[in-house]
Amino acid sequence: MWINRYVEQNAQVADLEALYRARYRHFLRVATLITRDEGTAHDAVQEGFATTIRSLASYRGEGPLEAWVWRAVVNTAKKQQRHSPAVALEGHEPTSRQNGDETDARLVRTWVAALPERQRLIVYLRYYADLDYRQIATVLDIAVGTVSATLSAAHQTLRKTMEEVSQ
């Protein structure tokens, strides 16, 4: 029993290592968006994985292990962001719609940054981390329906802003 648990936990640590090696850059990207500083974000990713390893004994497969790690990384990043001095967001308020990918990119960044925190987080997890609704629900500890509704609200906000700008 003890040995089985020992082997099982070491197998889970090996799974976590594989996940870390495969997806470190994705974790770092989302953590950077939350903390707005890559050094702080790296620390959040490291601490998030370390926290997950420390809590493996209580992991009973309640959800995908990856979602568990995302939850730890996001929570650590949010905590660190709260303790960091505010950093101005890049971008600017859209004044008129222009052609060109660069302008589109800048506008989208500004609009996404202006979303309420939960909507913004869900957009990051959906499009930057490629998580499905169920995984996002596990990460943020909310219902799947709430993820769907919040993402829909974010889309609606962005759509409205884009239509106003394009007029």
Place this chain on the structure above:
Amino acid sequence: MTDVEPLIRSQLGSLMPLPDGSRSDWADVLERSGHRQRHSRRRLLLALAVALGLLAVTGATIAAAVGAFSGGRMTIADVKECKASTTALTTASGARVLTGHTDAGVYCFTYEAANGGGGSTANTFPTPAGEVIPGKVLDTVSHTWVIVGVVPPGYDKLSIGSQQILIRNQVFVIDPKLAAKPGTLSGSAGTTTINLRDFATP
């Protein structure tokens, strides 16, 4: 009406490309977690002590009953000695499952994705899942989880619901979604039920 999802999808990647991964440092993660010290030293010693205790009690009981002691259970030393070196199966994505076992009957396997990532485990039959040594691992090429199982000799087919999975060289690989239902191993060794629900994707 503007559909923003395609625009978000196309623009977010260029807005924030994947950062450089040169800072990644798994050893630092392990150090922060205390895993090396706590798990690899203290727990290893504890697990060894428990294993030796179990062996002594089991051996003494059997010896008392039949006047002889044979066989034994897995020890951490066995796990370390078990080098998976035989390619048992290659998946469609190019991943390989390597198997091996010690003379004491401890089986082990390594799942190695096409880019070298993967994981490994070791155990003896039976496990809590039945006559199978299961492991769940992330395929680092397809970024999907798979369940790998090693079964005793004499089984060539795994049936789960209407799905029939061929077992090659004692090894099968399945999608975790299939693991919610019990499966049946069959072959010249007979039939037996296995249960991989602890590894299923909810």
